[in-house]
Amino acid sequence: MNLLNSEDLIAAGYEPGRIFKTLFEHIAEYEARGIKDPRYALKLLKRDCGEPVKKLKMKAVPAAFTEAISSANDGETQNIANVRRQMNQLLRSPVIKSGVILPDACPSGAGEAVIPVGAAVVAENAIIPSAHSADICCSMYATFYESGTDVSAELDALRSVTRFGPEGRTYEDAVPDPVLDEDVWENPFLKGLKNRARMQIADQGDGNHFAYIGEMVINAELIALLRLTGYANLAESFSLRDPCAPREVRVLVTHHGSRSLGAHVYKRGQIAAEKQTARVAEGIPKAAAWLDAKSATGREYWEALQYVSRWTLANHRAIHRRFLDKISAEAVTQFGNEHNFVWQRGDLFYHGKGATPAWRDDMGRPKLGLIPLNMAEPILLVLGADNEKYLSFAPHGAGRNISRTALLRKYPEAADRERVLAESTSGIDVRWYSGVADLSETPVAYKNADDVRRQITEYGLAEVIAEIRPLGCLMAGQCEQPWRKRKETLSPKQIRQIGHRSERRKVRQALEEA
Numbered sequence: 001m002n003l004l005n006s007e008d009l010i011a012a013g014y015e016p017g018r019i020f021k022t023l024f025e026h027i028a029e030y031e032a033r034g035i036k037d038p039r040y041a042l043k044l045l046k047r048d049c050g051e052p053v054k055k056l057k058m059k060a061v062p063a064a065f066t067e068a069i070s071s072a073n074d075g076e077t078q079n080i081a082n083v084r085r086q087m088n089q090l091l092r093s094p095v096i097k098s099g100v101i102l103p104d105a106c107p108s109g110a111g112e113a114v115i116p117v118g119a120a121v122v123a124e125n126a127i128i129p130s131a132h133s134a135d136i137c138c139s140m141y142a143t144f145y146e147s148g149t150d151v152s153a154e155l156d157a158l159r160s161v162t163r164f165g166p167e168g169r170t171y172e173d174a175v176p177d178p179v180l181d182e183d184v185w186e187n188p189f190l191k192g193l194k195n196r197a198r199m200q201i202a203d204q205g206d207g208n209h210f211a212y213i214g215e216m217v218i219n220a221e222l223i224a225l226l227r228l229t230g231y232a233n234l235a236e237s238f239s240l241r242d243p244c245a246p247r248e249v250r251v252l253v254t255h256h257g258s259r260s261l262g263a264h265v266y267k268r269g270q271i272a273a274e275k276q277t278a279r280v281a282e283g284i285p286k287a288a289a290w291l292d293a294k295s296a297t298g299r300e301y302w303e304a305l306q307y308v309s310r311w312t313l314a315n316h317r318a319i320h321r322r323f324l325d326k327i328s329a330e331a332v333t334q335f336g337n338e339h340n341f342v343w344q345r346g347d348l349f350y351h352g353k354g355a356t357p358a359w360r361d362d363m364g365r366p367k368l369g370l371i372p373l374n375m376a377e378p379i380l381l382v383l384g385a386d387n388e389k390y391l392s393f394a395p396h397g398a399g400r401n402i403s404r405t406a407l408l409r410k411y412p413e414a415a416d417r418e419r420v421l422a423e424s425t426s427g428i429d430v431r432w433y434s435g436v437a438d439l440s441e442t443p444v445a446y447k448n449a450d451d452v453r454r455q456i457t458e459y460g461l462a463e464v465i466a467e468i469r470p471l472g473c474l475m476a477g478q479c480e481q482p483w484r485k486r487k488e489t490l491s492p493k494q495i496r497q498i499g500h501r502s503e504r505r506k507v508r509q510a511l512e513e514a
Contacts (some may be wrong), residue, residue, distance in 0.1 A: 002478040003031050003041050012042055013052030023049060056281035059287075062091035064459070065099035065121075068390045068459035072451055079401045082107040082116075089113040093280065093288040095126040097348070103455035104447065108133075113285040117400075120355040120393045122348050126290040127298060127305075132342050137309045138209075138257035138265055138354075140370040141316035141336030142468070143238075144216070144378075145329045147250045151213060151471045155431050157251070158211050161322035164433035164476035166207055168199035168260065175322070180362045182307065189268045189304035193261055200259040201335030202318045206476035208397075208441055209256040211319070212372070214379060214468040217367035219246040229383060232440055237272035237333035238247035249332055251468045253379055254319055255372060257340060259313045265308055269301050283364045283414055293349060295311055305342060312338075321391055337369045339396035352393060358384025358462050359392035369462060373398045373449035374435060375442065378467035381454065394461040398447045404440035407417040411439065420444055432477030441475055483499050 008401065010016065014023065031039050047050075066088050071077040083105045090113040091099050098121070105118035115121065115131045120473055123131075163169060171195050180201070185194050204211065218238045226235035240247050258265070273289040276297060291298040316336060324331060343350045343357060350357075356369045356465070367384040371394060386392045388456055411417045417439050424443040433436065439445070 001325055001485035003027055004038055004045075008038060008042075011053060012045075012162045015053065015055055025287055028390075033373050033414065038495045045508045057095040058092040058285075059094060060092075061208050062088045063093075063096055063098055065091055065101065066390055066463055067101050068455065069103050069105055069118075070100055070458075072448070073126055075401050076139045076447070077512055083119070086116045087119060087187065089096070089122060089285070090115055090288055091112045093123075093128075093284070093290070094463050095123045095128075095254075095290050096288075097122045097124055098391065100355075100393060100436045102393060102395040102458070102461070103340055103352060104395040105488050106399045106401065108353070111285070113288040114285070115351070115353045116180055117354040118349060118395055120349055120352040120391050121347070122391060123290065125293045125349070127269075127273075127301060127342055128288065128351055129266055129273050129301075130264075130287040130289070131353060132305075133338050133340055133353050134266040135257035136262035136305065137312040137338050138255070138340035139312055139316070139336055140253060140255055140372070140379075141313070141320065141334070142251055142370055143320040143324065144175045144249045144251050144332040145324060146332065147327060147328075147329050149327050151429055153211055154250075154323075155472045157326040158213070158474055159431060159433065161326055162254075162319045162474075163203045164474070165479040168195070168196065168203055169201075172451075174198055177314050177318055179311050184307045186473035187300055187304050188264050188309070189272075189301055190307060192265055196260045196264065196379075200261065201315055202322060203259060203315070204254065204256040204319070204476070206479045209476065210372075210375065210441075211266050211474045212253045212255070212379065212470065213472045214251045214253065214383070214470050216247055216251050216468045217248055217465055218248050218380070218466075225383075226372070230363060231368070231438075234333060234335075234368075250471075251379075252320055252323055253370060253372070253468060254316050256312075256315070259315075261311060261322055262308050265304050269304070272297055272301065293344075302342075302344075302381075309338065309341065328501055335368055335369070350391065350393075352396075354396040355393040355463075356382075356396050356401070357392070358382070358394040361428070361470045369378040369394060370463075370468075371395060371397060371456070373452060375430060376428055376475040377443070377449040380456075380464050380467050380486045381466040381468065381502060382456070382462035382464050384463050385462050386461050390434065390459060390461060394456060395452060395469055396447055398452045400445060401447055402445065404445070407440050419460050425465050428438060432474070433474060434477035434479045438475065438477045465484070 027246050035041055071080055083101050087099055100120050102118045105116050108117045110115055121131055180198055223235045223238055273291045274286055276291055277284050277289040291301050339356045340353055357367050361367050369382045370382040371382055411420055421437055421442055
């Protein structure tokens with residue numbers, strides 16, 4: 001009879017795996033030395049191989065989360081119930097300490113423990129890739145400028161300097177930028193992605209990403225408030241020529257994330273998180289997998305996220321720079337904010353998926369933020385209220401109560417869609433890059449803007465200090481799928497390319513399994 005068997009080791013707390021080979025080698029050595037007492041053998045194992053590692057599990061009771069949201073109808077009530085269900089799944093994670101749902105909250109996907117849109121969670125020494133989503137660093141950026149050009153001409157100029165839709169630019173159309181020359185490409189989460197980053201500078205993607213032209217009134221009250229809250233330089237940029245007369249400026253606001261670069265960084269981060277989590281925990285849904293922020297892999301992922309943030313900011317700036325050059329205008333001032341990201345505050349990592357940071361910055365000032373509502377409503381310029389009850393976040397927009405597909409089912413007839421489109425965008429110049437309107441991105445797809453704005457004030461999330469009123473908007477529209485997803489017959493060359501990629505994937509998989 002063996003001194004100790006597998007069942008004894010499991011009962012002692014050791015998890016089956018590679019360590020069992022080492023454990024049995026030591027047990028054989030103990031037997032050879034004449035040791036016969038299993039309890040003594042276990043003491044020696046703990047001395048020689050370390051204490052058994054207890055794998056973490058999902059908590060029986062989820063961590064608490066606060067709600068800065070209310071419903072005005074049955075549809076919104078059901079929406080909030082679905083959001084709560086997702087949050088209660090996610091907050092059972094052993095590394096998550098707290099969470100919040102904001103006025104724009106809506107369910108996101110059907111998987112277990114998927115973070116809703118319009119939500120944020122706080123984790124201790126852990127980065128959860130799924131909690132910032134594949135659209136890493138989805139963000140807002142605004143340029144304030146003076147213009148004598150009409151809005152229609154400016155939208156024409158805008159369409160010529162940016163791009164929407166799947167895939168990226170051609171080599172001939174690529175836009176150079178210094179951010180591509182940073183020495184980051186040996187990072188395992190960025191390796192091999194430089195060309196993707198190069199081909200999508202000045203590129204905005206599809207979905208709810210947009211380029212919005214509006215106007216904002218600057219008055220003495222706004223300038224005084226900016227000075228009072230520590231934004232003296234911004235107040236100086238907004239200075240009035242006549243102290244008694246308000247000043248109007250045009251504003252270009254873009255909304256997009258990190259495109260294919262970020263999607264691939266996220267994919268790699270998610271795979272690494274699932275592997276790392278499996279070594280220390282069991283029963284964790286994929287969407288709740290995390291990277292230990294203090295591990296080498298966690299630090300590399302964090303550094304990759306910081307680069308993705310710089311790349312996305314450079315992308316915004318490239319679009320704005322090209323636009324100003326096109327219309328022969330100069331920026332009065334520029335600023336922006338992220339709302340899909342991870343922010344470190346001490347040992348805590350704040351994950352937002354559609355959540356605008358509303359805490360104080362390193363200089364002690366309330367953070368400036370841009371909150372869009374829909375293409376026909378003003379974009380709100382806000383100062384964060386640093387309300388710790390709601391993790392010091394504000395919403396990132398208006399959010400949805402109805403999915404894209406459900407909305408299109410609601411208006412099955414082309415005539416109805418055209419009527420709704422015209423009514424919901426009356427008074428503004430709306431352009432669709434593809435040439436085909438996307439009803440799921442019009443105002444009827446989003447929550448009531450007045451309700452969302454009211455809740456920002458009601459829950460003390462931020463202070464609205466100005467409005468950027470809408471004049472025109474450019475969005476992707478109904479884009480064709482990239483050729484890899486099209487149903488029509490592929491060319492022989494495309495078929496060969498797909499085959500070569502498939503073979504390379506099989507080889508990599510075999511090497512990893514070996």
